[in-house]
Amino acid sequence: MKKRRTISDAARRLLAGHHHDPFDVLGCHRRGRTWHIKALLPGAAAVEVVTGDARLPMERTPETDLFSISIDCKAEPAYRLRCHGGDGNWREFEDPYRFGTLIGDLDLHLFAEGRHQHLYRILGAHCCRHEGVTGVRFATWAPNATRVSVVGDFNGWHGLAHPMRVRGGSGVWELFIPGLAAGSNYKFEVRDQQGALHLKADPYGNAFELRPATASVVQAPSEFTWSDADWLQRRAHWDWQRAPVSVYELQLASWRRAATGEVLNYREIAPALADYVTDMGFTHVELLPITEFPLDESWGYQPTGYFAPTSRFGAPDDFRYFVDYLHSRNIGVILDWVPAHFPRDAHGLARFDGTALYEHADPRRGEHADWGTLIFNYGRNEVRNFLLASASFWLEEFHLDGLRVDAVASMLYLDYSREEGEWAPNEHGGNENLEAIAFLRELNTLTHGAHPGTLTIAEESTAWPQVTRPTWVGGLGFSMKWNMGWMHDSLNYMAMEPIYRHYHHDKLTFGLMYAFSENFMLPFSHDEVVHGKRSLLGRMPGDDWQRFANLRLLYTYMFTYPGTKLLFMGCELADPLEWRHAEQLNWALAEQPAHAGVQHLVRDLNQLYRRHGPLHGQNFTAQGFEWIDCNDATQSVLAYLRRDGERFLVVVLNFTPVVRADYRVGVPEQGVYREVFNSDSHFYGGSNVSNGTHIAGEASSWMGRPASLVLTLPPLAGIVLQWEPAGE
Template sequence: MVSQRRTISDSVQRLLAGRHHDPFEVLGCHRRGKFWHVKAIAPGAAAMEVVLADEKVAMKRLPDTDLFSASISASSLPSYRLRSSDGAGQWREFDDPYRFKPLIGDLDLHLFAEGRHQHLYRILGAHCCRHEGVEGVRFATWAPNADRVSVVGDFNAWHGLAHPMRVRGGSGVWELFIPGLPSAANYKFEIRGHDSGLHLKADPFGNAFELRPATASVVQPPSEFRWSDDDWLQRRANWDWQSAPVSVYELQLASWRRGEDNAVLNYREIAPELADYLEAMGFTHAELLPVTEYPFDDSWGYQPTGYFAPTARFGTPDDFRFFIDHLHSRGIGVILDWVPAHFPRDAHGLARFDGTALYEHADPRRGEHADWGTLIFNYGRREVRNFLLASANYWLEEFHLDGLRVDAVASMLYLDYSREDGDWEPNQYGGNENLDAIDFLRELNTLTHGAHPGTLTIAEESTAWPQVTRPTWVGGLGFSMKWNMGWMHDSLNYMAQPPIYRQYHHDQLTFGLMYAFSENFMLPFSHDEVVHGKRSLLGRMPGDDWQRFANLRLLYLYMFTYPGAKLLFMGCELADPLEWRHREQLDWSLVEKAPHRGVQQLVRDLNMLYRELTPLHRFNFSPQGFEWIDCNDATQSVLAYLRRDEDRFLLVVLNFTPVVRQNYRVGAPVGGVYREVLNSDSRYYEGSDVSNGQRIVSEPSSWMGRPCSLVLTLPPMAGIVLQLEAADV
């Protein structure tokens, strides 16, 4: 008996010291002998009572503590509630959180420990539910190295001893059901680590957060949104994206359009305006810079803290669902930038979550990005991989997103990425490959493609890593597409050259075809190319104003007739002369000026052409769809090539100098009558309107290894797209 009392006393001491891993051992209702003993902890309470069906029993305070107890004589477990007084005559009655059984099942804990719980976000985090007939919120988090975890919030004056959680065996998962707690409550987890430090953390699985600069998580009720995109999802599941046009408009919601007084618009306000614009411009998809909650505006979302929460800057999770559903109703897919490569060091975030390097790698040679001041996930830990995999699944399943563009893949693949000798640790085989990250990426793509057919995963990967877009079962990483950074850099470097010197850089245009079909490539002119002093795309073009706009129109025609999917960052279609400014909306007044309006109209027409003419997209990722006519005319800086489908072809001729080239002979695969279907020098695009007229009749003279030829007038600094209208019989 003495031993039992000592044990209870030790438990109480640990509870009051904020170090108890299982407060249910002390709190709640326990049978001891003939009596049921009810204990409750209530910081700040002046008095407490146990409320039974027919009486109230006063509770005694343990001297100099906030622990109250009462004894009840009953043959079976009594049904009871608690009452507390604030000392000013105000009493509050509530259910005792410590009388409820656990909610998380052993199978869920097992799957999490194995790293295989793709719906982990339904288990961890904060979830409104009904438990044992009582409405409330179940809280759960993973903190295996903590001595104590508590739920704190507005509802308990942020007091760490008010709602301590219990740990579930050796899983490291802490859980507590708080009855009667309403949705929209602000909360965090107060964690006491082995280092005796207190860490106040936002919920890693939180579904919503306070608007910055506040950092608390916010309890969300079950979604009431009613989706209307069943037809879209069914079509997507059967979508042959490798043979379809994919033209992506990349944007940041905060700076695409704004309201009065530069106010940021809500997801619901942006949706119809964006859908109208993308539909008119012919884009197939919108790609959002990260909306996973992030603390710092200037990071543009690339340093997230909420991997399961759309940022509160633009509204609620259901507002975001409306945004996606509306774009789907207009035939536009939505891709989200997603950042599994690193996370910020903010004190309320994942960094040293339970006082130890939990989500990040403990070794700074693997766990820190010196360039970005961020921390790197520990991909070798099953629970961390599960966290990220569940995040990817969450966005695709809960928000019906059509794809994830995975940021900074190169930094994940290489242990020596942006590191000097001695600052990185080789893998077990002595190489620089991050084997754990590679396994994670393969798991990611296996999960997303298996669970969500038709969705895309797109890698921002800037190196020559092999088989990024090849299936995992043949040794690839399994991505749908990869950004073609080499093509982008070569094209922009070439276009920045004064035309007189371009003949010496001709290989920058032709080299890309040596590897164009080694991966499923997307051609990106992204936000990264119009920030940090790189200048806007228009700003990179050489020459006077006429030449700069002509160069930009030519660049876009080259992009849309080159093999691969397309991506263009917002504002590039307006020929913005300035770099992107993320604190203000795009300068929409530019379209009132003829040259800018001409570029915008060209982008629209290129999108329509790309979508309507199958030779431009049928074999986006196959050499079957491309054929050189002439890639050797460096002296005159001219390219000529074919784009093909099974039956038809288009002939593309590009003149990268401001010289009008008369009587320029180009080989043609078939004799007959051709016509220009697009000319970037047209007056409709504010060009000089040099053209070849309505009909171009081939000549029987063989040229460039072709049976016949066309004699063309090549407009200055422009491209033309020719279509066979009638073949010779």
């Protein structure tokens, strides 16, 4: 009678699907002069070992898919496996379990400390050549899992086909699958400590299936050849604090679409967008999040792929083309990046190994009730490294020029949008999220150090101090911060009927009390034209003429006020409706005179802002701004200077529909003043009230100034005057 083969305890655990190191059982192992080869091949009818010219049949362990053979020889045999799948076909392949480890000890050490800047090159799925064989190496972090397997269309999504091994106490699981090629769909099957299985997309995946499918896709190494070396060189030495920065914020899916209504590819969008942005005079574009996300309605603010541009618009190299093309047209590219929270989707980061891994375990710190999302655990080194590596990935692999960091306020405060008893204080009893603060400082130190000239821009809506001050003086280290206070005050003021504005004049003047406490960007973003807030034009009071005049005045105020600029797509067209993310902009508006007038105005304001040093050279310092008169609430008029050294511009804004003749303003110098901009010009759809080409400064002192001008102020409009020294 043939002796029944016994199964070791390790083999039982492997077959049961909870062995942490399948290499302990599978592959080739030596005992004395005998080499024992084992293979676990679910669904196999027969398996052979191919060594030299010999094909040696392997024996099946009864009632299992475990096959084994013993070979007597001195040296470890070189072999391949040959499998009969029951479909009449044999396939020959390398045994994944004959290969050595993939990740170096230094990489694991840096990851454990949260300091691996290029972690995305280690974890995830990467086509490579390992020990002389081509294939794909997989690695993921799941420290509390009892088993992790690579499953995909190449193994029938069977969890026992390719179990991974864990690397000591690092929590990192790895496996090299020889012969596998780019384009394969895959996920990680994770078994938790209660025995439940979780099918997870790759947190470090570089490509994903098009929604609603959720599998990760093995991505081939990039074949793209960059041509932006000159741009990057200039950027590294760019004095952005004294440069004009005007950002056009857009969502790729709804900026412009094909005639069929389908979204365009990154390569198709690039030339059209570059032409438009160049014509309109913007210096940068800012993309609403394109990190892969499952739900269109989230606009990308609930991402699942922190290392992959969304497949909605093409492949990663298509996005590289997009960035490279815009750089060739001298346009910077900023990405809206979301490190504050992530969605609960079953295939994503949530409870990745059956435990609160990426998120904070305490729901008082780990959940956003308002958004239904989860909050990253910034105190965990590996989680912090995940986010830092994501930032590095976008700046390095895609040459992006900056990151706009979303929802910073929600990161800074433990009691953000929480009632009493719904939040837990920090170790000092305060409401500051000390771990998130440390993360943000590390983020800015890393990005500015490794990628000089890139920008980090905080969407931060509170009075948190020193958001844009260096980390070494206690700041958070951001380049710029959105000036949400200015934005809210300005929009609230402009929404009032002009007859009531003189009661609220301080909404226009209060912002200068703090205008230089941070490096501010002035945003009219997508958030202001959604969720029933109405479009910017829709907020303006009065009849049609007054609504358009008010909007032109608002933009004039924005572009002459201290700070860099950001305008959401469609606002330059004076769209009367809120933003519709499921359709393209209403480009037909540009054919209508009133809307075309606003578009022309924005174009000219960008040129004015870029051409005149006083409007940008001292954007972040008090030396760049002086009030001429901030107290004329009765007539709702503001007058101020913008300076850059000896050069200056005079700005006068009339927030009422009344033409004000003989309006005297004080100025620093006599001489000739030229009207270089007037938002009431007929070219923009205004009434064309003007002061002529040149205005003579009078010797009469006024408002504490040695000279003065007598002006006619157009209704609901702003004018900009340039002093021309004698002899020029």
